[in-house]
Amino acid sequence: MCGRYLLRTSPEEVRDTFGYAAQPNFPPRYNIAPTQPIPIVREDAGDRASPEFALVRWGLLPPWVKDIKDFPTLINARSEEAANKPAFRTAMRRRRCLIPADGFYEWQKAENGKKQPYLIQRPDAQVFAFAGLWETWMDAQGNELESAAILTTAANETLTPLHHRMPVVIEKEDRARWLHCDETSGDDISDLLKAAPEDYFRAFPVSTRVNSVANDDESLVVPLADEQTPAATDKEKPSAKKKPKAGDGQMSLF
Template sequence: MCGRFALTASPDEIAEILALLELDGFPPRYNIAPTQPILIVKAGERAGNRSGRVAALVRWGLVPSWVKDLKAFPLLFNARADSVADKAAFRAAMKYRRCLVPASGFYEWRRVGKAKPKPFYLKPRDARPFAFAGLWESWQSPEGSELDSAAIVTTDANATLAPIHSRMPVVIQPESYERWLDTRAYPAADVLDLLVPANDTFFEAIPVSDKVNKVANMGPDLQTPLNPDEAPLEPLAAAPDAASDVAPAQRELF
């Protein structure tokens, strides 16, 4: 799953990598949590030889358009790749509203027995920003107010993450950005092959302080390596498939 991530790249880097026409400035964020605003990139109208892609801020925690009571609806910050095209909460977004979620890395917690879960920061080995596969929706309350929201698609863990957790967010590679975003040219069935684990060498796992457990902690020290000389992790006997104690849970019924 993905319950916390970071976006520390500059706006200029993100605009260049995602071929954005424009992007407002934003500060580095080291501990982004569900319900907070996140940056997403959506398809837009093409302009000359530019992609026409547009950026938006939305709530992390997808709310389908058919929801009647927002307070009673569970927090859906992840969407499983193996059922995203079929489940009611995600089916329409998978068809019509796919997006990219820029990131610099994400956090995951390793649980062994009853010991306190240990956090790790997963970042690309080349230190470049990247993009998660995302879905977005626009919800309107009975009173007429609107809320745009998004979820991050997850899949099985690769060899790097498997010793820590059984699942990981889907990373869309730059050569596939257009295919993922263009829902007119590429129906849901034509992009399912993108919802696979990242290459085993893409991320490195860095043990970090449990200060990341608290959303109020937001500084760069959250990514300082902890015990860098520790022996490599052994694979888990049975990697956890549920939210850790430090990340908000979400229901899998949708």
């Protein structure tokens, strides 16, 4: 599962890591949430030997959706089932992408009943790539909206105490094969849909301020000295009854 993540690596470093030609300028993000714009790297339709950068909505919208307001926000896709699910199977064959990230968050229920957020990142805190799928949706007026989802798999032993699922990570040497959709079938890339090695990530508790999508600053990634869950203010506590609307403290594509 991955419902929040961060990307604070500079645009220049992200470009150098993934090899696309454009130089987009985007700010560091410490609390990226569903429905917000996210950067992806995909195969360039005009030059399939080169990757390209794109900014899309986090929450995949299949082309056949009639009304996006009545459709669930598909931020994750189970890698074991994506090739056969109507919402993901075409993208799995033709529109795979990489989603740059520096880390992601998971929540663990503490003894006091509250949920403690943990930041999961590489030991060197460097950028890596989630396996992603992207799609293009068009409304009745012909306006296009591109969107994406993160593929997940069963968690490795390191992360199982936090959640039974984790994002699929595509290693550097496998990125070209993952993106070349016209040269591979689902069976050919099935070996990439696995949990990261046990030592790939480390996890540590961080402030409950990350619970609110309105908070997006560097303090969210500072490790807690005390692993006990800090008391969250009423403002920071997520509501169990009301779902956040697009634009409630979030960047929006609409």
